[in-house]
Amino acid sequence: MEPSSTEASDVVGALWDRMQARDRDGLAALLAEDAVVEWPVSGERITGRDDYVAVNREYPEG
Template identity: 40%
Template sequence: MNTTPEALVREFWRLMASNDFDSVRQVLSPDFVMEWPQSRERIRGADNFARMNSEYPSTGRWQFQINRLLSQGEAVVTQVSLTDGTQSAEPISFFTVEQGRITRLVEYWPDPFEPQANRSHLVERMD
């Protein structure tokens, strides 16, 4: 696959949005590894990644929107909004691309929280 790391990651998210998670394997390296540091989980291999996404409980089709993408060399970082119509999240994803394939993905899944009252005079809500 002859493409830039940024284009490859954009294709990753396009394929994820198809909800055909087996198709995502085409942009992943055979020795692909994904890590979720917050839960201390590691998924090895494109097949396990596709299966995990296929088996994840949802109430509808997953939708993905890239809000921010930064690319430098073989490293690409995205901030993506995703939803199945009921669940929603905004993960930060760190991709490593080598030889035209995604070899590593480290994702952080922050939980939303309510703002603290002691700073209410300094902030505005982003609803």
């Protein structure tokens, strides 16, 4: 069953809240182990929950 747009927006909101709070464990809890994230501006493709969390841990502030 597909999540409703409200449920999906709640998950996205929680994802951003956890990223801003530097809650890496909480961020990981929202992602599938085999998540794939594409950043079209830079052409990067991040595969896997652990790699995505690591990128967010290492990404410079600014």
